[in-house]
Amino acid sequence: MHRPIVYTLHPYRRDYRKQGDCGDGAGIGQGAAIPLKPAWAFAALAQKNQGVHMKRTALAIAVLTMFAGSTAMASSHREAPGITAHPKVDSTDFYMFRSYEPGREGFVTLIANYQPDQSPAGGPNFYMMEEEAVYSIHIDNTHDGMADQIFQFRFNNTERELAIPVDGTSVEVPLQNIGPFSAAGRENLNVIESYYITTEDGRVENLTVGGGQTNFTKPFDNIGNKSIDEYERYAKAHIASIGVPGCASDGRVFVGQRKEGFAVNLGGLFDLVNLDPLGPRDGAVNTLADKNITTIALELPIECVTNGSEPIIGAWTTARAGDDLEQISRLSNPLVNEVVIGVSDKDAFNQSRPSDDAQFATYVTNPTLPELLEILFPSVQAPNVFPREDLVAVFLTGVDGLNQPAGVTASEMMRLNTSIEPMPRGEQNNLGVLGGDNAGFPNGRRPGDDVVDIELRVLMGALLTEEQAPSGQLPFTDGTMNDSTDFANRFPYLASPLPGSENPTGE
16 A cells, blocks of 8 residues: 655645655565675674785776766765756765764764855855755655655845945955954854755754744855854754654754865876776775855754654755756765766766666676776776675665564665664774774765775675675775774764865964
8 A cells, every 4th residue: 555645745845755655666676685794794704805915906986087077076975967967956975874973873964065165265255155945854764765754944145245344335345254253243244154954844943043043044154263163063053952843852953064074085087097906905095075064954853853663764865956956956865876877877867766676677686897997997896796785785775683574665865773872972983884883884874984985895795705796805995994083973973074164363
């Protein structure tokens, strides 16, 4: 029996929330058995990988760049031809994890990053969010590939048209501020960025300001310390306690600029793979280390996002833009559109819903990247078992015994088992489940999970037997590394953005 499709339209702009099954054929499969190594065995596999030796060679990490079909390869930066024309709604990374801030273990944090490759000195306009767009975080807790909860963010950038006298004439200034400003004193700030959040049940309330207000303020980007003294203190003043319709407990929200948290060796990849893919995991330069991004972060009580006694949830982020608010960005698991989906289908994937992912199934069950590695580098052998049910588990259903719910409709989204206790920041393993840390990727994703290394190893067969994947035991790496110590131990976790001005004194 299929639930009816229900649309709830926003009274001012066209957007929808959709519940129910799309009908027969909407999914790839339900509840298929996945013959994988159990989660407890991954740690032993990772330890074994550390002892593997191979000659220094430019293994086909190059294929990543060929396969991506984009000018930059990161978790989801410019991953499809169409999105390159819409950087304000380009989703770059998605995270979902049990909060590990001390005292907040009963919450789930969801983070959607947008606007890639931000130069800290990107003035005079910097990186405001698009007013004619809807940024959404979707949660599926019934495992049918459809959203059961949607948190929609809409932005408003109010220009104040500040002017100064010039020879007796008041003239509007060309800059975004005419003096220092703070969270409490914004008289010198030329534009006020605000947003509101809607769910099916109504607007989310800003409890921090009191009085049931529904507008939130976004901190301005990190211009530099002459304009904003102690930026992190300024940004933290914009973390708001929220009341979510239908939820008895309060959550938190933050929207603002953060330091880019994704690590990848772009320079080496594009220079004919000028790196050692089996060398030190932190031996190369992270090309994104000097960039910022814009973060949408939600922290919600576990009981408000799960369905009854079922602890597993799925989630993803989308953005809609244009006169008809068409979906042009979609993201959950990292690197899917870069190294799994074929070039001609990249835009279609960004415009699709998880419930319609049957159309992309062959890219997962019969992936081209391992085969390209074998063709280009004969010393590497691609996995020889098809269909690749190990990849179906990681990307489409969840891993059996870890985060695969009963009766799941196969659909690409990030899945989190909220019954698994969070790991304190200092004890996290950045290889996640592969490193024996079941609170990490692919059971959700934390900022410190090194997803490039994890997914390279999984694509080459790390979850298969040696007979099925002769090269699956090799410790593939791009030479850059994410680690939990690079991030804060509190919401919203991502580090303070790099300042546009390098002047340390503000003089």
